[in-house]
Amino acid sequence: MTPSRIHRLSLTHFRNYRAASLQVRGDVVVLVGPNGAGKTNCLEAISFLSPGRGLRRATLEDVADNQGDGSWAVSAEVEGALGLATLGTGLDAPGSEAASTSRRCRIDREPVSSATAFGDHLRMVWLTPAMDGLFLGAASERRRFFDRLVLAIDSEHSSRVSALERSLRSRNRLLEVRNYDDHWCDAIERETAELAVAVAATRGQTVTKLAAMLREHGEASAFPSAQIMLDGWMENALVSEPATAVEDRYREILRGSRARDAAAGRTLDGPHLTDLQVMYAPKSMPARDASTGEQKALLIGLVLAHATLVAEMTGIVPLLLLDEVVAHLDPNRRRALFEELAKLGAQVWMTGADPAAFTDIGPTGEIFDVESGQVARRA
Ligand SMILES: Nc1ncnc2c1ncn2[C@@H]1O[C@H](COP(=O)(O)OP(=O)(O)O)[C@@H](O)[C@H]1O
Numbered sequence: 001m002t003p004s005r006i007h008r009l010s011l012t013h014f015r016n017y018r019a020a021s022l023q024v025r026g027d028v029v030v031l032v033g034p035n036g037a038g039k040t041n042c043l044e045a046i047s048f049l050s051p052g053r054g055l056r057r058a059t060l061e062d063v064a065d066n067q068g069d070g071s072w073a074v075s076a077e078v079e080g081a082l083g084l085a086t087l088g089t090g091l092d093a094p095g096s097e098a099a100s101t102s103r104r105c106r107i108d109r110e111p112v113s114s115a116t117a118f119g120d121h122l123r124m125v126w127l128t129p130a131m132d133g134l135f136l137g138a139a140s141e142r143r144r145f146f147d148r149l150v151l152a153i154d155s156e157h158s159s160r161v162s163a164l165e166r167s168l169r170s171r172n173r174l175l176e177v178r179n180y181d182d183h184w185c186d187a188i189e190r191e192t193a194e195l196a197v198a199v200a201a202t203r204g205q206t207v208t209k210l211a212a213m214l215r216e217h218g219e220a221s222a223f224p225s226a227q228i229m230l231d232g233w234m235e236n237a238l239v240s241e242p243a244t245a246v247e248d249r250y251r252e253i254l255r256g257s258r259a260r261d262a263a264a265g266r267t268l269d270g271p272h273l274t275d276l277q278v279m280y281a282p283k284s285m286p287a288r289d290a291s292t293g294e295q296k297a298l299l300i301g302l303v304l305a306h307a308t309l310v311a312e313m314t315g316i317v318p319l320l321l322l323d324e325v326v327a328h329l330d331p332n333r334r335r336a337l338f339e340e341l342a343k344l345g346a347q348v349w350m351t352g353a354d355p356a357a358f359t360d361i362g363p364t365g366e367i368f369d370v371e372s373g374q375v376a377r378r379a
């Protein structure tokens with residue numbers, strides 16, 4: 001099992017960082033500092049070393065230092081599945097000769113076509129305060145959360161999800177035209193159905209494995225276990241039916257609902273609407289009915305089980321980014337978390353305003369003080 005590790009991280013014009021760099025020695029990295037210091041920004045920078053839009057789902061323009069020229073860069077020396085490597089990503093200044101609308105990605109200074117390639121080196125999983133309302137919020141949030149979990153296992157998942165969204169947009173746009181060409185619509189729907197089945201199949205496989213891991217993990221963990229299920233007919237049908245049959249069925253559905261979908265202005269059936277159902281296993285109640293503290297503990301349990309699954313399935317122990325997680329735990333749970341993290345063998349990045357919450361991180365832990373976009377190792 002290879003852990004994903006960052007040895008050195010450099011940020012240039014990334015949000016409130018002009019130029020910052022830190023060297024990391026061990027597997028427990030703690031960022032402490034007052035509100036607004038840049039702790040979450042630092043984790044967000046790391047999250048751009050994976051495919052997708054980072055842990056805030058920000059645009060590439062949003063993360064550029066608003067006092068800079070619009071360019072930004074994150075680079076890291078990592079030790080991952082392929083040994084030592086330097087991963088870099090960022091944006092060139094808008095208007096400059098090299099400017100592009102997508103971020104640039106480099107491995108060992110050689111350009112790669114997308115951040116998907118970073119998945120060959122490292123995987124990561126995160127938990128942030130923005131996820132606190134996950135069980136109460138919209139289905140789209142839970143679907144995104146789950147797709148993120150799938151992505152940590154299958155680096156191609158987000159490109160398939162994006163392709164499905166594009167295909168659905170093409171269909172919706174075509175249906176807006178009064179006398180659209182039926183054959184053209186058939187062609188788009190064929191593509192939509194193919195992508196939909198690919199997305200749903202990967203989700204279905206992941207949910208089955210993760211549900212099993214949660215049962216197993218829950219017995220040994222200080223954190224409560226979740227029971228999870230996908231609420232989407234296609235994911236569930238694919239468990240017992242051949243993909244081709246499911247694809248044909250979805251194509252029929254799309255064909256038969258053109259008038260309805262044209263009136264609605266969107267496609268009203270498909271895996272782009274799937275929800276993740278979560279139960280709080282110890283009390284067999286829906287997660288949304290659990291207390292705030294119970295929901296947080298449930299999420300931690302979910303992320304730990306998922307990290308174990310990623311390690312098992314990919315052979316790469318994922319990097320864990322835990323933003324403001326520790327301060328909300330009582331001292332016993334805190335120690336249990338540190339123990340479970342050590343057992344997992346992952347490099348973990350944690351943040352908090354109060355250094356007292358990290359007294360039990362153990363001898364390998366390193367604390368960095370963050371203040372106004374500066375990071376310094378605590379003496
Ligand atoms: N694009 C940006 N350019 C410069 N500063 C930014 C940008 N985006 C956010 N910030 C600043 O970053 C700070 C928030 O940093 P954050 O990492 O969320 O703090 P915390 O340490 O509380 O997690 C705020 O002061 C905000 O104004």
Ligand SMILES: [Mg+2]
Nearest residue numbers: 039040041323
């Ligand atoms: Mg923060």
